[in-house]
Amino acid sequence: MTRPSLFGSPPPPVPTASSSATPEKQNESAVTVIAPDGDLLLRVKEDEGQEGFLYRVDASRLRGASTYFDNLLGPTFNEGVRVAKQLEKLRICNPRMIEVPAESLPDVTIVDVGRISRVSSIKFLMADFLRVLHGSSLGKEPPPLTNLANLCVLADRFDSLPIFAALVQKQKYLSLIDMKIKTKGFSASTEERIRQRLLIGVLLDYPPWVRQNSKRLIIQGSGRWKAGFEEEQEEEGAALWTDLPGIIEDELFFRRQAVLETISSLQLHFVSIYSSTQRQCKLGYDSSAQCDLYQLGQMIRFLGKIGTLRFESRISRSDGTNGYEGDISKLLDNLRQCPEYQIDQNHAHCGLRERMLPLLLLVHSMVDSSTNDIGICGECWRDRRGSYAWSLSKPTVMWTKGNALRTSEHNCRLRHAPRDLFMAAQRDWTGDGAMETLNRTPMFLPGKRPESRPW
Template sequence: MATNGEESGPRKSTSNGRSSAVDSALGALSIDDESMVVPIATHGDLVLQVEHEIAGSSAHASFRVSASALKQSSRYFERLLQSGRFGEGVRVEALHRTLKEQYRSMDKVPVGELPVIKVQDVGRTSAIKSLTSLCADLLHILHGQDIQTNPLVANLANLSIVADRFDALHFVGAHVARKKFLRTIDGKTTAKAEVALSEEKVRQRLLVAVMLDHRPWIERYSARLIIKGWVGREADLSTPLWWDLPSRIEEELAYRRECVLETIQSIQSYFLGLYTSRERRCKLGYDSSAQCDSYQLGEMIRFFIRNGTLKLQGGVIENDEPSEQFTGDATVLLESLRHVPEYQIDRHHSHCGIRTQILPLLDLLGECLLRVGICGDCWTDSRAQYAWMDAKRPLLWTRQAFSLRGQGHANHHADLRAMYTATDRDWGQ
């Protein structure tokens, strides 16, 4: 980033009344350029030129702004324009002194004679229709002004990305909270529309929530991404930022999704282990109980294979590719396991199968699944202690020691994490 040109040579009068020092330092704007400068601050003392690549083509926008307002609301501009720290700040300060000598007040300086700061790239936004509108919304907020209308979620997501680029999320977040934009969006979103949200729209909401610190949305939409399986893909830097969520959110979501699937699968493994062990499960008849156990094991294996949750593979030689991870809705996966029939080897053997045993476990997992999202408070305030991906995995989790009720906030999260991340799980009573 740089201003247009360098200050050099003695100050001499020019034909239009400006000094050659100003012309040399600024590279005067043409009349056409001047007419395209958007006045954010009518009497601003700086021109901000923004360039951004959109879909392979370059877009440009220019704004008359207040340097002091930018420095107060953006850490990026505070550092950039700080006197004596970077060349831009030194040159802008020198040019302001020169212009004040000529005009006495910066309010009187024509836009074409103001210092110009150029900024390239506003971040990983989507293919926006108007760079001018997007940057104008941000600059209006940074100058303490209201924007014209309540923005859509996609616009807020792009606005957050640009605010992050200029290290002004704290200021924009405070403005969005004060204007209650997100509460308004919630109020206008019906239950039917909420269910129908696409992955991209959910990701946009989560990005806004993370960047602008709207914690209710963090838990709600992170859970949605985990449950739906909308995580775990390779990052593509050419896509908008919501497809590669920052602050390690993307990694945490992918890890939680993997833990959820592993936990569901552990229930299946638990029952297979019970019925392949030497311990007799059926107690209803001395002569027939062994046959009942074998029958139940066979029917159980057949159900899991037909359900797509089990694959038999020979152990003599490795000749198959690893199975692909389930990519669908975790609630649908749980529901499919509920369809296991109550198999009976004969009329004397009722409730010998796994149906009556597995349904309470599926109920428990269904309730736990509602709590799998990232808690915004804990993620923001105590991430090191809260994040799943950084936690040491327990060697064994037991159902007997687990309860969803009567727990403090932190202990509730810790117990839930232990269940999902354990190396081994005992689902017995």
């Protein structure tokens, strides 16, 4: 992450001459008092061209709360040395700082407050943030989610996440927001709000939000990952949560692709074993060969109808469209609709439904259940990311149903069995030795977006 540090001296005051000055412009020059006895005037601009907003702050409190300000105002930077000298002079004539007018205080200009969203007013947001650095609360009620996310972006930008996290924890803001969500229903959240919660969860180290919101994004997918999404489509200066920092964005995309690839493998497994000469019919009758062909035909018709399988000519190249872009729960639901086909009354247990349903339930339990899920475990992400992140791990060589019952080898309260299934290089779906390896042509590469339809 780049942290441009533009510690330049403040520009000459802009004359506010014209009578056409907007009320907003006049507002900009008013000083917001964070500490009445503060000894520093902070000018904050979003970019160079602005006059910026002014805040009266206490330099020592800022330094105690933020590594950024500690460096900026410390003896190693010119800015810090200049401020210290000015203050020394000021103190000789004014022992009581509260009596010194704001405009006489030494000032420091800060340009670039990090990737906050465009809509928020930086004036009030920055005032709230500075109040937190001075040890004030933001009130009993949690701030609106977007504000909270923007405050996190500021806290990250100015190296003060610990003090901000401590305040949020003390005020129980996140659990208060959860209580509100419960009454409104979680699924009603937009992608932006899910992303904001995930960013807050990661930056403030709140594992429940990391897990829930990463899971939602993996299952429902993101507009960002859809075919045809171009980087240029992104508006200039999009907020930090629109492209999650670190490797989180890649990890989420990677997990989704791994789950989709697994479901695809399950589908292809049955198409391939019913297409093979190996008898699938459960009866030893004369009609067994016909039963297999009948099941194969029904299966292909069903999978075509729900849109998870299509025939593609190998003679010419296909178009470059993406794979499934919808909600994974919906995909599993569609597959579960498979009817019970029977060639005649004798062949009751020969079809796809009876054989695929338990496996679909297993996959579903790995995607979303109370003990296993595909969300990012906040604790493991924090403590052992290198060995925990899917996008950084080697694939499991072989997955069998026995693997699914294995418990995790570390102390996390969650079992992380889903990774073994979804990252497997080979899967033994039915235990009859017919391994699903058809789909091994890499449908995605770590960190890369898929370029062609996976089936």
